Amino acid sequence: MSLFRRREPLHARLAREAGLDLDGTPVTEPTRPAWDAAGIHGNHRVREWDAVVTADAPDLSGEKAAFVTLANGDAVVMDGPSEIAPLATALERELGPPYRAEAVKRTDGLWAVAGKRIELLQLPGIEGEEIELSSHGADRTLLVDGERGFGSIPQLERPEHVVRARRVDGELWEVESAPL
Secondary structure (H helix, E strand, C coil), X not given: CCCCCCCCCHHHHHHHHHCCCCCCCCCCCCCCCHHHCCCCCCCCCCCCCCEEEEEECCCCCCCEXXXXXXXXXXXXXXXXXXXXXXXXXXXXXXXXXCXXXXXXXXXXXXXXXXXXXXXXXXXXXXXXXXXXXXXXCCEEEEEECCEEECCCCHHHCCCXXXXXXXXXXXXXXXXXXXXX
């Protein structure tokens, strides 16, 4: 007998563990592999949205919308129809401004709207549309629109973090950071 010989053929073992019938006899209880005993697989997904709602907006044109609602309640539409008030009103029952939202038309006038809280900063005099600033010890790396930049942006400095900012409107930027 070989050292690596299986007692049961692999296809038979896999079928048995899956609860499948290979020889005409019913399998009453499929066995679960040890790694699957708890029924939980891998890491959970990070929640993308803070709130998801439906909105009835039959007069709204288009199929999708993206917008940012500022702390004062004003909205900056990034994509889709300019009149997004019904979508924002529905979302604000669950989520207060400032937030970024995306909406998709589902059926006749019914929209799915998802929103995520955001941090907004005024960054006067900054060029570009996207910024990434990483800080690790004494090392700093600044990218503006994917190109290496020089200097620093003090409002974005956070030790041992990577900070990403994207322009919302004028000097107003959406900022998110993550620890390194």
